Amino acid sequence: MEMTPLKRSDKLAAALLFLLVTAVTLVAAPSQGIHRDEAYYMDAGEQYITYWERVLTGQEKRPFSDGTIRRYWSYNSEHPPLMKLVYGLSWRLLHKCDCARDKGWHPAGARLESGRHVTLPLFSESTAFRLPTMATLGLLAAIVYLFFIQLLGELPWARVGALAAALLTAAQPRAFFHAQTASFDLPAAFFWVASTYAYFRAVHSRKLGSALALGAVYGLFLATKLQSFFLPIALGAHWLWLGLRARRQGARWPSPAPLISMATVGPLVLVGLWPWLWHQAPSRLAEYLRFHWTHVHYNFEYLGRNFNTPPYPWHEPLGMLITTAPVMLLVLALAGILLLAFRKATPRVGARSLLLLSGLLPISLFFRGDVPIFGETKHWLATMAFLAIAAGVAVARLSLRLVEECRVGRRGRAFLLGALVVVVTAPSVVETVRSHPHGLSHYNALAGGAPGGADLGMNRQFWGYSIVGLLPWFNTHLPEAARLYLHDWNHDAYEIYLREGRLRSDILDAGMEDPGVRSSDAALVIHEKHFNKYEYMIWNAFGHLQPAEVLTLDGVPLVTVYKRQPPRSP
Numbered sequence: 001m002e003m004t005p006l007k008r009s010d011k012l013a014a015a016l017l018f019l020l021v022t023a024v025t026l027v028a029a030p031s032q033g034i035h036r037d038e039a040y041y042m043d044a045g046e047q048y049i050t051y052w053e054r055v056l057t058g059q060e061k062r063p064f065s066d067g068t069i070r071r072y073w074s075y076n077s078e079h080p081p082l083m084k085l086v087y088g089l090s091w092r093l094l095h096k097c098d099c100a101r102d103k104g105w106h107p108a109g110a111r112l113e114s115g116r117h118v119t120l121p122l123f124s125e126s127t128a129f130r131l132p133t134m135a136t137l138g139l140l141a142a143i144v145y146l147f148f149i150q151l152l153g154e155l156p157w158a159r160v161g162a163l164a165a166a167l168l169t170a171a172q173p174r175a176f177f178h179a180q181t182a183s184f185d186l187p188a189a190f191f192w193v194a195s196t197y198a199y200f201r202a203v204h205s206r207k208l209g210s211a212l213a214l215g216a217v218y219g220l221f222l223a224t225k226l227q228s229f230f231l232p233i234a235l236g237a238h239w240l241w242l243g244l245r246a247r248r249q250g251a252r253w254p255s256p257a258p259l260i261s262m263a264t265v266g267p268l269v270l271v272g273l274w275p276w277l278w279h280q281a282p283s284r285l286a287e288y289l290r291f292h293w294t295h296v297h298y299n300f301e302y303l304g305r306n307f308n309t310p311p312y313p314w315h316e317p318l319g320m321l322i323t324t325a326p327v328m329l330l331v332l333a334l335a336g337i338l339l340l341a342f343r344k345a346t347p348r349v350g351a352r353s354l355l356l357l358s359g360l361l362p363i364s365l366f367f368r369g370d371v372p373i374f375g376e377t378k379h380w381l382a383t384m385a386f387l388a389i390a391a392g393v394a395v396a397r398l399s400l401r402l403v404e405e406c407r408v409g410r411r412g413r414a415f416l417l418g419a420l421v422v423v424v425t426a427p428s429v430v431e432t433v434r435s436h437p438h439g440l441s442h443y444n445a446l447a448g449g450a451p452g453g454a455d456l457g458m459n460r461q462f463w464g465y466s467i468v469g470l471l472p473w474f475n476t477h478l479p480e481a482a483r484l485y486l487h488d489w490n491h492d493a494y495e496i497y498l499r500e501g502r503l504r505s506d507i508l509d510a511g512m513e514d515p516g517v518r519s520s521d522a523a524l525v526i527h528e529k530h531f532n533k534y535e536y537m538i539w540n541a542f543g544h545l546q547p548a549e550v551l552t553l554d555g556v557p558l559v560t561v562y563k564r565q566p567p568r569s570p
Helices: 008-031 036-056 066-073 082-094 099-103 125-152 158-170 173-178 185-205 208-222 231-248 257-273 281-293 316-324 327-340 351-368 376-405 410-435 449-456 465-477 491-499 513-518 529-542
Strands: 110-113 116-119 300-302 305-307 483-485 522-526 549-553 556-563
Touching: 008 125, 008 158, 036 066, 036 082, 036 125, 036 491, 082 125, 125 158, 125 173, 125 185, 125 351, 125 376, 125 491, 158 173, 158 327, 158 376, 158 410, 173 185, 173 376, 173 410, 185 208, 185 231, 185 257, 185 351, 185 376, 208 257, 231 257, 231 351, 300 316, 316 351, 316 376, 327 351, 327 376, 327 410, 351 376, 376 410, 449 556, 465 491, 465 522, 465 549, 465 556, 513 529, 522 529, 529 556
Parallel strands: 483 522
Antiparallel strands: 110 116, 300 305, 522 556, 549 556
């Protein structure tokens, strides 16, 4: 495979894309609700960074003993540590930092008070935890831009296609949702694409440094999420294809150094970042794998049916893709795939097979019908980045035709191509803006929007995050010391809202299930098909059916609130 060299302007464009996408995500994040799993990862991040802080300051007498490791690292050990550790570090530096008082230096946000240094938090608690994932979406857009140029740079107007691909990667309602959460799905997608890019560079350069860089990036992927175990299947198959092709042509096989580095450096990075594996590594690694191999199957609604055990419809991933991805992305990606199917579209050896193998594998794992589908699109967000790359191929071809048909000067050509990028990305941006902050309730125009998705019987939401839209209503309308039944609203998330002052401190958690409903002054139900029983439970306990407030997206109910005494009729 050949590789188009990067220009200084390419690196600058990638840096600007990173800053733009990260900034936009940061601006949008405060209105994004805290979901159930996210609260646990925040707790874990706080524990992990506390461990390293105490180790580095000498406060732990036996810092590397199994007992000390267990105390800090046993919590949430079913998931690798990297992102939780980064979340904890971000929280410590940007929200909870008291470095100026303890160490005598002044980070941004510090102020002088009563002769001693204290700090003002730069961000709220939840935003500080989430900032690394926001940056990850910016990094993903930047890496897609660079990957496109180096892999497909021989296409005419490749940089226009690369820009469109980067923007279409970021402007996806569900990807944008996950980028505002302290969880692992968007980072896993980034590391899948970044590892594929690093592999491409390593195979091309044949330099030991590139192979070692691939091993390091893949190690970070191993330390992020379980999907990392499947990437070597795609890259190994591609390396084998390159070797067989070279053998038929009498050329030498590609160097095995990239794959050897993934198999050696990668695990070393994982173990180095995960103290949990420093003792009893075989049994703890087996426990980690067994947890996911036997993972519980949560409820998921698809085409009007609630699934919580396999077998699942093989077409569920395709159905979710077709009904949730921005329509413009789908159309352009299909056109790009057709263009790539013809050799003349990209003469670069191995480009198409690499895109196919690495892009198809994340979603194809769910065609089996027995892999848990409760996360809908979040488990194969990496596939969406490769679809954006395919869409960029179509945009590059459109750019060529536009330049050929409109014979204008250099400035006019720049205006036309800029307008083309705006036209092909604006619909996706509009869909993303319109769905925010309820990205998991979004359905595209093919499905008929959120109302069409509800009519089709598609999953309405999960994780209990949408409650954030009702916080102002709770603060205004609930009586003093009200007991509120939280339903699927995570208690840890509830406590974060209390600490951040977004929820009145006198509003109490009434407890779980029927006892919580019966002891509550107000109760909510988060609408998913398998949660219908809770609404009946509330009606029975409160003695009426009249909602006090309903949170909707385009008229589709997401959360309904009931008060013990029904509102008076006007």
